[in-house]
Amino acid sequence: MTSANELRSGKGDRDENFPVASWIIHPRHRALILAFYNFVRTADDIADHATLKPDEKLAFLDLFERELLGNGDTQAEAVILRRALAERGMPPRHALDVLVAFRMDVTKLRYETWDEVIHYCRYSAMPVGRFMLDVHNESTSTWAASDALCAGLQINNHLQDCGKDFRALNRVYLPRDALAASGASVEQLGLDQSPPAMLGCLQALAARNELLLNESRSLCAEVRDFRLGVDISVIQAYADRIVRLLKVRDPLRERVHLNKLELLTFSLAGIIGEIGRRAIGRRPVSNPGPAHDA
Incomplete structure (x- = not known):
């Protein structure tokens, strides 16, 4: 298994306690917000996966971080977010922060x-x-x-x-x-x-x-x-x-x-x-x- 997308739980933006990229938000921001959400949602699903071993979860999260920072193109969620952030000239610091939490969830x-x-x-x-x-x-x-x-x-x-x-x-x-x-x-x-x-x-x-x-x-x-x-x-x-x-x-x-x-x-x-x-x-x-x- 090489794609974290295969580990998704099936939970999506409509399952959250809050609206994600709702119609209220200006359309010009929605693609970036959804890219961020999909990155976070997938990383969260990795940390919560029922059968992956802890070291496998951490390896996937590390891979997500590397690709978010530009080292690889195998994980779609990381690549899409990286490119969306680059278009806005925004750093990936907030996405990197949430990975800290998901590593905590594992350990x-x-x-x-x-x-x-x-x-x-x-x-x-x-x-x-x-x-x-x-x-x-x-x-x-x-x-x-x-x-x-x-x-x-x-x-x-x-x-x-x-x-x-x-x-x-x-x-x-x-x-x-x-x-x-x-x-x-x-x-x-x-x-x-x-x-x-x-x-x-x-x-x-x-x-x-x-x-x-x-x-x-x-x-x-x-x-x-x-x-x-x-x-x-x-x-x-x-x-x-x-x-x-x-x-x-x-x-x-x-x-x-x-x-x-x-x-x-x-x-x-x-x-x-x-x-x-x-x-x-x-x-x-x-x-x-x-x-x-x-």
Whole structure:
């Protein structure tokens, strides 16, 4: 097997918790964004592959990095992204950062503290937002709020998929100290329903993540690009709704995702809210807290 594309899980941009290169984004940016997404999605699928050995996964990720940097042309996702970035004169730093996270996925199965999880998000999620901002020529001053949003999205996903990650990959992103403080155990993630201690832990982490997401509310106002601001507003609306669901539901017992009606409702709310905000020049309500130190 020489092509990483053969290792794809089948998951695509429509399966994410956020819109990827949506119609809101200007068409001139979509090809580059999709090239970045396909590179990241394929690398993620390599790290999560059910039958590849760890050293095989790392070898594929190393190959991706080499070809992204111009050393080889065998991996389509790396080559297409390399060329798309070159057309814009953009460096590959954000794509290189996400490869750090996927190597961590191969070699690190447990996280001791919230800060360790945030460090993982620094490479798994924050580069995605930074890439989007760079694509739109936004200032790096927007990175702090973007980092909070992207980390919040990632932790939402960790909580949504905590049972699946444990059963399929023996991977646990819930901090050990949070589990211990609640009296929960890693093994409980294999159950069909959370015992009270685990449910308390999951909902406490969701509440902490809600504070993190509050730090990102200024982002849509900080970006200059109107379309990007609207897209961010929609993503924030999705993230806020999911974290509210996680505060009251049990992800081991039920699928905590937005249905089609909710996706439509919160998309419209985000779009209308941001258009209205920009029309009157009002900044979003922000309630920053000491939730992370990325």
